[in-house]
Amino acid sequence: MGLVFIILLLPVTNKIIPFIWSAGLKGAVTETPNANFTLDSWFSGTYQEKKEKYWNTHIGFYPDFIRINNQIDFSCFGLLHAKDVIEGEAHYFYERAYIESYIGKDRLADSVILMDCKRIKWIQDSLTSRGKKFLFVIGTNKADYFPEYIPGKYKVAIPKSRNYHRYLRYFDFLAISYIDFNAYFMRQKGKTTYPLITKFNTHWSSYGASIVSDSIIRYLNLKYYDQRLIQPVISYTESKTYNSHDQEAFEPLNLIIGSPAKEITAWPQYAYPKNKNTVMPKAIFLADSYFWEIYDQKVMESVFSDLQFWYYNREFWGKDHRLLGDSQKNPELGDDYLKEADVVVLIATEFHLNCLTDDFIKKIKKVYKLR
Amino acid sequence: MIFSSITFLLYFFPVFLLIYFLVGRKYKNVTILLASIIFYAWGAPRFIFVILGTTVLDFLFVQRMHNYSKPLHKKLMLVLSLSMNLGLLFYFKYCNFFIDNLNPVFDAFNIGHINLAKIILPIGISFYTFESITYVVDVYRGIHKPLKNFWDYQLYIIFFPKLIAGPIVRYHDIADQITDRFDRTVFDDRLIGFNRFIIGLSKKVLIANVLGQQADLVFGAATYSQLPTATAWFGILCYTMQIYFDFSGYSDMAIGIARMLGFRLPENFNRPYISTSITEFWKRWHMTLGSWMRNYLYIPLGGNRQKPVRTYVNLWIVFLFSGLWHGASWTFVLWGAFHGFWMVIERIGLIKKTGKLHDWIKVLFTFLLVTIGWVLFRIEELPDAIQYLKQMFNFESGDFVKTNSLVWFTFVIALFFSFSAFFKPFEKIADKAWYGLDLLTNKRAVVLFMISIVLFVICISRIVGSDFNPFIYFRF
Numbered sequence: 001m002g003l004v005f006i007i008l009l010l011p012v013t014n015k016i017i018p019f020i021w022s023a024g025l026k027g028a029v030t031e032t033p034n035a036n037f038t039l040d041s042w043f044s045g046t047y048q049e050k051k052e053k054y055w056n057t058h059i060g061f062y063p064d065f066i067r068i069n070n071q072i073d074f075s076c077f078g079l080l081h082a083k084d085v086i087e088g089e090a091h092y093f094y095e096r097a098y099i100e101s102y103i104g105k106d107r108l109a110d111s112v113i114l115m116d117c118k119r120i121k122w123i124q125d126s127l128t129s130r131g132k133k134f135l136f137v138i139g140t141n142k143a144d145y146f147p148e149y150i151p152g153k154y155k156v157a158i159p160k161s162r163n164y165h166r167y168l169r170y171f172d173f174l175a176i177s178y179i180d181f182n183a184y185f186m187r188q189k190g191k192t193t194y195p196l197i198t199k200f201n202t203h204w205s206s207y208g209a210s211i212v213s214d215s216i217i218r219y220l221n222l223k224y225y226d227q228r229l230i231q232p233v234i235s236y237t238e239s240k241t242y243n244s245h246d247q248e249a250f251e252p253l254n255l256i257i258g259s260p261a262k263e264i265t266a267w268p269q270y271a272y273p274k275n276k277n278t279v280m281p282k283a284i285f286l287a288d289s290y291f292w293e294i295y296d297q298k299v300m301e302s303v304f305s306d307l308q309f310w311y312y313n314r315e316f317w318g319k320d321h322r323l324l325g326d327s328q329k330n331p332e333l334g335d336d337y338l339k340e341a342d343v344v345v346l347i348a349t350e351f352h353l354n355c356l357t358d359d360f361i362k363k364i365k366k367v368y369k370l371r
Numbered sequence: 372m373i374f375s376s377i378t379f380l381l382y383f384f385p386v387f388l389l390i391y392f393l394v395g396r397k398y399k400n401v402t403i404l405l406a407s408i409i410f411y412a413w414g415a416p417r418f419i420f421v422i423l424g425t426t427v428l429d430f431l432f433v434q435r436m437h438n439y440s441k442p443l444h445k446k447l448m449l450v451l452s453l454s455m456n457l458g459l460l461f462y463f464k465y466c467n468f469f470i471d472n473l474n475p476v477f478d479a480f481n482i483g484h485i486n487l488a489k490i491i492l493p494i495g496i497s498f499y500t501f502e503s504i505t506y507v508v509d510v511y512r513g514i515h516k517p518l519k520n521f522w523d524y525q526l527y528i529i530f531f532p533k534l535i536a537g538p539i540v541r542y543h544d545i546a547d548q549i550t551d552r553f554d555r556t557v558f559d560d561r562l563i564g565f566n567r568f569i570i571g572l573s574k575k576v577l578i579a580n581v582l583g584q585q586a587d588l589v590f591g592a593a594t595y596s597q598l599p600t601a602t603a604w605f606g607i608l609c610y611t612m613q614i615y616f617d618f619s620g621y622s623d624m625a626i627g628i629a630r631m632l633g634f635r636l637p638e639n640f641n642r643p644y645i646s647t648s649i650t651e652f653w654k655r656w657h658m659t660l661g662s663w664m665r666n667y668l669y670i671p672l673g674g675n676r677q678k679p680v681r682t683y684v685n686l687w688i689v690f691l692f693s694g695l696w697h698g699a700s701w702t703f704v705l706w707g708a709f710h711g712f713w714m715v716i717e718r719i720g721l722i723k724k725t726g727k728l729h730d731w732i733k734v735l736f737t738f739l740l741v742t743i744g745w746v747l748f749r750i751e752e753l754p755d756a757i758q759y760l761k762q763m764f765n766f767e768s769g770d771f772v773k774t775n776s777l778v779w780f781t782f783v784i785a786l787f788f789s790f791s792a793f794f795k796p797f798e799k800i801a802d803k804a805w806y807g808l809d810l811l812t813n814k815r816a817v818v819l820f821m822i823s824i825v826l827f828v829i830c831i832s833r834i835v836g837s838d839f840n841p842f843i844y845f846r847f
Contacts (some may be wrong), residue, residue, distance in 0.1 A: 004565055007824060008385035011831070019723065043416050053377045056514055056835055068828065077777040131642030 014060025023062045027082060027252025032057045063254070071256045082252040083216045092149035092263040093249040094142055099150050100172035101351040104141035104159035108354070113163060117170035119357040120346070124176055125362050127344050133224040133281075134180040136171070138164075139290035140185045140204055142197050164350040177217055181212055182350065194236070194266040200247035200259055203349075209245075209293040210234050210268035221345060228279045230303045234281060236266035243267060245293050249301055272302045280305035281342030284334075288312060288352040295321075301355060308337050313359040327359070338367050372413045373535070374568075374624040383410065384628075391632065396553050400526055403632065405532035412493075414535075418493035420460065428455060428526050428536040431653055433517045434512050437813060445511060452507040455810060458501045468696060469697035490616045499528055499695055501663055506542040508667060515543040532628040536621050538639040538659040541666070545634065552633035562816055563704040564630030569823040570622025571829075576830040578788075580837065581616035581781040586610040589772050599769030603762040604773065610749050611742045612785035615644065618657070637662075642801075644741070645793040647733035648722055649713040649736060655830050660696075664689050689710040697748070702756050706747040713740055734793060822823045 012022055035041070035050030042048070046093055059065070074080035078278075080087060084096040100106055141164070143150055150199045164182065171178050183206065185196050196208035205214060214234060221229045242265060244251060250259050284303040285291050288311075294300060295309050300318050308324070310318040316324040316333050327333045364370065372379050387406045394402055409705035412419040427454055470485045477483055506527070510517045514768055518524045526549055589606025592598055598606075622639035629636045640658050644654035653661050665674075672685040687708070694707020713721075725733060743760065750756040791797035 003820075004561075005385060005389055007827065008381065010663070011381050012385070045414075045416065048372075048413055048416075052376060055382065056377045059377060059835070062835060065828075065835045066831040067831035072829070072832070076778065077775060078777055079777055357703060 002279055005040075009018055011060040011065075016060075017060060018060070020061070020064060022061050025063045025066060025192065025254050027254065029183060034058075046216055056233060067254050070254050072234065074253060075257070078124065080253055082165065082249075082254075085252065086151060086170075086248050086305045088146070088149040088151050090149055090199075091259075092146055092199045093202070094150060097351055098141050098202065098349075099154050102141055102147065102150070102158065103154055103156055103164065104162045104349050106163060107159070108163050108166075108177055110166065112354070114168050114170055116305075116354040116357065117167060117174055117176065118175055119361060121174040121346075122170075123346075123357060123360060123364065126368070127311070130368070132156070132341065133220060133343045134177055134221060135216065135289075135343075135345045136176055136288075137345060137347040138178060138353070139288070139347060140182045140197060140208075142202055144182060145185055145197050163353070164352075167350070167353050174212045174333075179221070182216075185217070194238075195263050198246045198263055199261055200242060200250035201245060202249045203245075203266060203290050205246050205294060206215045206268060206293060206297070207236065207266040210236075210270075210299070213294050213297065213299045215302060215343065219365075225279060225281075226278050230272045230274055230278055230280070232270040232272055232299055232303065234268050234270055237267055239265050239267055241265075268296070268297065270299050270302065282306045282337075282340055283343040283345065284308050284310060284341045285345050285347060286310040286313060286356055287345075287347035288355065289346050303339060304343070306340075308334060308341075310334060313356060313363075326334065335363065336369050338363060372410055374621065374628075375572055375830075375834060376829070378413075380572075380831065380834075381411075385678075388631070391742075399553070399632075400549065401520070402525050404522060406639055407529040407534060409528070409531060410531040412532060415494045417491075418496075418740060421493060422529060423525070425455060425459065425503065426525050428452075429507060429528075432525050435505055436507075437510060437517045445742050449507060449511045450548040450733050453504065453654075456500045456503045458506075458619055460496055462497055462549075463713075465695070465699045466490060473493060492514070498537050498539055499534060501539050501667075502528060502542070504667060505663070509542050515546055515695055518546065518549075530629075530634075532625040532632075532634075533636055536618070536625070537657075538625060538636050539663050540591065540659070541663070544637060544731075548634050559816075561631045562820065564627045566627070566819050566823050567630060568624050568627030569826050571620040571625075571627055572830050573826045574616040574620030574623060576620075576787050576833050578657070578781055579613045579615075579620060580833070581778060582609040582785060583613040583617065584837075585774060585782075586613050586749075587771075587777045589775075590759075595755055595762055597769070598759070598762040599771065600762060601768050602763070602769070603759060605774075607746055607749070607759075607763065609743055609778075609782065611644075611745050611783065614745065614788065615640075615789065616785060642789070642792045644738055644789040645734055646737050646741075647730055648717050648737055650709055650717050650722070652737055653710070653714070660693065664693055668692060679718075679748060683715045686714050690714065700822075701753050702747045702751060705753070706744055709740075709744050709747060731793070734790075812845065 032054050033046050033050070034054045037047055040183045041050075070081045073081060078087065086096055086099065088094055097106075120136060124136075127134045143154075144164075147158070168180065183203070185204070186197060192207075192211075193205040195205050196211065197203075198205045202207075212366065214232065217229055217231055219232060221227050240262060242250075242259060242263075246265050247259055281304055283306075285295070285300065285307065287309065291309055291311070295317070300307050307319060310327075311317060314327050316327060320326050325333045346356055346360075372383060375381070383406075387402070391399060391402045408423075411422065432448045432455075436445050436452075439445050439448065467487045467490060470487055474484055490709040506517075506524070509515045511627075518527070527540075527542060527545055528534075530545075531539075567755045582752070583684040586606055586609040589598070589602055589609070595603075619640040626638070637659050639657060640656065641650055641655040643656035646655050669685060670690045671680060672688065674685070675682055676686065683816060688711075690711030691704060691712075692707070694703045694705070697703045697706070733809045743763075746759050746763070747756050750759055
């Protein structure tokens with residue numbers, strides 16, 4: 001009977017006096033607030049309801065219990081407990097939105113796309129007329145890159161011209177400066193030493209991100225800076241294990257056993273050769289989640305004298321992973337920096353191409369007092 | 372607080388057990404009583420006063436009844452107690468139902484309109500009302516003397532393992548155990564009780580919850596008229612399995628906890644889905660309710676001693692009442708009527724006429740009837756229930772409901788555990804496994820305990836890993 005007590009009491013005891021360490025959960029975990037006791041909340045039952053919810057997620061070994069549950073579902077039934085993550089064939093993981101975009105489920109009207117492109121063109125013109133260098137970077141789509149592994153139920157007739165293609169047509173038509181990494185990666189498929197996109201990530205791999213960083217700087221050097229920007233020299237360390245980024249779609253599954261497949265990946269190291277002509281401008285990267293790995297590799301921090309990463313125009317990040325603030329709480333955030341910045345790079349994957357412009361246009365108009 | 376919640380499993384239960392086993396014999400019942408009050412007050416803080424108050428009054432009524440010598444006075448006390456108990460049940464559970472049904476009549480005659488009262492149903496009221504009645508009636512009938520100690524009576528009514536959803540314990544089944552169980556309780560009881568509790572928890576969490584979620588997906592459809600036939604059947608079959616594993620799992624947990632404390636509660640289920648008739652089904656399903664209905668309603672109405680027609684009417688009344696007991700809705704009444712109808716048909720001669728048929732045909736037919744009945748039980752609005760039944764039989768094709776391998780696996784497991792005992796070899800294995808729980812050798816005790824611990828960890832993982840953990844009989 002003693003053993004029964006020990007087992008029943010262990011989780012709560014470990015929560016109150018932690019004596020066995022549990023690794024935390026990966027991915028976005030919503031924190032459940034504790035309940036405040038009042039007589040009213042007790043008699044209405046809301047205290048008990050909130051407290052039960054709180055206790056559900058605040059027991060000792062909570063992450064371990066979650067991992068056991070997830071592992072059983074994954075290993076025995078192929079079920080994934082991560083929002084919008086889909087397992088394709090041969091253990092290739094996708095985010096649902098990428099596949100849906102690939103099969104044309106998010107198709108936009110031509111007029112909408114044209115309007116978006118005109119906005120981007122307006123941004124480009126407004127910034128370049130003020131002496132800033134502008135570049136639009138199109139991220140990859142894993143479903144486009146690995147269509148052969150997407151799950152059977154999504155293997156439907158693929159539209160010849162999806163949003164992505166039509167955006168590109170208008171980009172060309174309106175002479176927007178852009179690099180299309182989706183097309184570039186597709187051309188490089190099977191030709192690179194290491195995977196540009198791994199089985200378990202949704203964006204580009206660490207190796208892929210290094211290629212992207214290198215290309216962006218090379219483009220800026222060629223088009224605007226006459227090779228005076230630092231062009232990093234990249235070397236790679238080969239690895240048989242994934243780093244956190246290279247299995248970003250797998251880690252939030254929170255399993256006990258690691259990823260079911262292996263690839264040889266590469267982790268980049270950068271050297272930054274300078275000379276007397278080197279210039280280090282200030283940059284803004286207004287981007288979706290595709291910029292995170294580049295930001296984490298700190299390559300841009302070393303190339304630019306200062307940078308800000310405006311994540312969806314909402315979270316503003318500075319150098320050294322310093323969160324500067326939330327633009328919804330502080331609309332003035334980044335106003336001064338926009339005036340100072342020399343380079344503005346927008347980065348988005350195909351289904352976010354229309355997400356970044358609206359607030360940015362408002363900011364430009366506000367900062368430069370335009371109508 | 373339900374048994375399969377983290378609050379109960381990891382906070383309330385271990386702390387209660389620890390205190391219960393640490394305190395001396397003298398304080399054990401007090402510990403259970405206080406724990407039961409906390410248990411009930413957690414889920415229904417306002418109604419704890421109602422339940423405590425009615426037990427005081429019931430206790431006094433019964434004391435008086437016992438002391439009176441004149442039958443008329445005894446009867447008066449009986450009527451007073453029954454009126455109070457049934458009155459409260461009527462007020463909390465059926466008041467709005469009757470208002471809802473009377474208003475159209477009042478409207479038709481332009482009499483006026485009664486506004487619906489803001490009433491919250493106290494959890495477990497249907498169960499503890501019936502138990503209070505058994506106490507009053509058993510003492511009135513002279514089956515048992517009244518308890519001398521009020522706190523013992525309070526404990527009988529509010530005993531937390533069976534408070535919320537039964538088994539419905541007759542007063543005389545438990546009266547002696549309240550005071551005399553200590554010398555008979557051995558270590559084996561605690562282990563057997565714990566294993567039984569874990570079996571119930573597993574039935575609830577690993578089977579009922581999975582199939583319940585699937586059933587909710589089907590029954591949550593915006594409109595039933597678009598439901599393909601296959602989906603409609605799959606939905607109700609999932610529900611059929613959910614309600615059995617949910618309720619029998621809860622009963623197992625209640626019986627298991629009580630056993631750990633030295634109490635022997637009556638069994639509530641005995642493989643109901645292998646019944647060869649509706650009559651047999653009701654001897655295997657919610658057995659304590661069936662027993663209550665027989666002893667406190669059917670027999671007082673005349674039972675089998677009346678002329679056949681009167682017996683059939685009584686039978687039907689019992690089932691209409693049983694349906695209404697489950698919930699204040701016409702679908703529950705219809706569900707009771709449906710079962711009552713088939714009971715009467717079987718009594719009239721169906722059982723004799725189908726006597727030569729193979730048992731599996733009878734089992735399948737009975738299961739089909741029970742499953743159809745669950746449609747009325749599951750869907751609150753009558754037009755929706757009728758539409759759902761239509762979809763089950765109109766052979767419409769369409770996209771099958773979204774499901775996954777876990778649901779299918781669980782569904783097959785549920786079918787296996789529901790029906791395997793029908794086949795003789797499996798019946799022997801099932802009997803050996805089930806009754807083996809009570810015959811502990813050292814080796815068996817260790818193995819069963821280890822299995823229980825593994826199941827316990829998996830259940831906790833499932834509970835924290837899923838938001839879906841309802842309990843169907845909680846609302847009755």
